[in-house]
Amino acid sequence: MPFHQRFSSVAPGLAMKGLRDTRTALLLLALVMGPKLCLSQQQLLLTADVGKSEFFEDEPIYLLVRLQNVGTDTARTYFFNLVSPALRVSVTRKQGSSQYVGGYVLDYRTPPAWAGQPLAPGASVPKTMVLQSLMGEASDLRAHLFAHQLPPDDYELRVEFNAHLQLSGVPPLIVMAPPVAFRIRPRTVAEEAEVQQLEDLQRMGWDTTKVGRHPRAMSYHPSLIAMVNAMVHQRPDDPFLPFLLTSGMYLTGKTLEEQIVSGKAPRFDPDTSELVTQLRLVVIGRQSRSSSGALLVQELSERHPDQLSFLATQLRGTAAGEMAQYQVERNRHVQQIKQPRPR
């Protein structure tokens, strides 16, 4: 039984039996729950951050969640990430009073008597993603920048982690991050123009209109790189840049994909493009203090592990630096426990 459910089901029972003194009830609850649960609660700290408090409609909201072991013992938890069944991310609209929750789940199979993933004392696990990729009104990638949309409103974001899901021999534990308030406002004329321009570009990947002998879709990547290059030089703090340098670079509209698969268009690998790498590094440097910079580092880490140590040193004390340091330690851990694959 999850902690909160257990809490809510025990507390009314105590009240019904005449224990009206709240302090007595809490003391009894503490005794019932035992010291282990209290210790676990103190040991894990969950935080969420979106970088600022106001966004315009369809501006990417870079969500950074962080699970930290603030205790002195190694903690063990379920898989911590933004598509984990143990993590619940939700935003509640103030005006509309409706709620959106994360819409994806990566289900895991764990062995019997699984002990969980270790988290060393002092260690933290940062994970980041664009909020509109995860949740909101379902949207069409062929027409909009994100798979979901969050309409203008005041929002409160909540993150909960069911830390002991599937762990054997430990009591349930749900850790909650302090709620985060933010506002999404309607776009200004200039912002409207920018979003429109980016959506037009995105639609290009599905565009079958012939330009010369080829569909217009084949111009998607060159057009995107040209636009991003100009943005980096003119306004390197633009909030769309980290999104365009990650999701944008990998997005492949159906028409473009057909051209690639049939061999009529070359594959474009942004991770081997020197220009894309340079642009990413410039934006990481400019936006290192925000969750958007952390997102760019997270996405670099899979195929550019060689750059992480440098970034961790150079950006120490920033969100991007923390992400780089986490990835360095994670890779080191993998190397340490690496074993040959059975034949």
Place this chain on the structure above:
Amino acid sequence: MKCIQLDRWQLAAGTILSLPVVFACAQADAAPPDVLDLVTDEVETQSTFVDYTILGHLYRLEDAVAGAFQHTAAITLNFHDTNHDIDASTPYNASDPDWPDPNTQVGLTWYQNFSSNHHNTTDYPWFVVYAQHTVANPSTECRGGDIGYGIAFTHTLTNTPNYVWPNAEDRFSFVFLTDVQVYEQAYCVPPDHTPSSDEQVENIVIHALAHEYGHQRAGLTHYPYDFNPPRSTTIYHQGSVPSGRHDVMEYNDQEASEHGDPVFDATWNERVGDPPSTCRAILLNARSIH
């Protein structure tokens, strides 16, 4: 409680039949049996060629999953293999057959993009992809079997109960079939354990597919660990399952490997329109969604 399915029909592909399927319960005080029209889900499936060869040995998979939904809610599944040679390489890297980690910005976009480009929503409202190794699962480490692995990925509001995406474009499930076989039979088998047998692997895949399709088809929640306020344990999954068995929406290692016939919790007294207190009630209510 033991439930007996009195009638079962062989279905022609692409049809929604109005033949009655009758369920009755052996329980003495059970209400009169429901008479339900059989509804058919047209499910598009795709796979890489590597996964297609694995599927070639999973003779029970699709019948077992279809049987679970038919037995529970008179929903049967017509699987349509529309592509069993998906270009396994990522569009930007021909040499990389691995599938991305859905827990990254790029990876999540990739799965959304793949579904958008490949799902034929005109003919098939539901979509399942059998995928190769995902980099979300470690490929260079093995801790004596004491690791878990990502088995499947679905677009579902798993923490918003019973929500089904109204547009077919938004529905997809990816089952990491290659990883199931590798992890269960070769890669991370503890020294004191024997590898899973072929039958056990197939049972695990049957449970994975039924579980994911339960998410996709009816927004079924996990049992018993959801975050729904109030907690799902007191609202959902209030039915029972046969003795010694576990609801397929529960994570249960032994249930998945030992049984080839997934079960959903039920009271067998449910009617369409009932509160969502059991998987069967929710599935009955979702029958009208196509």
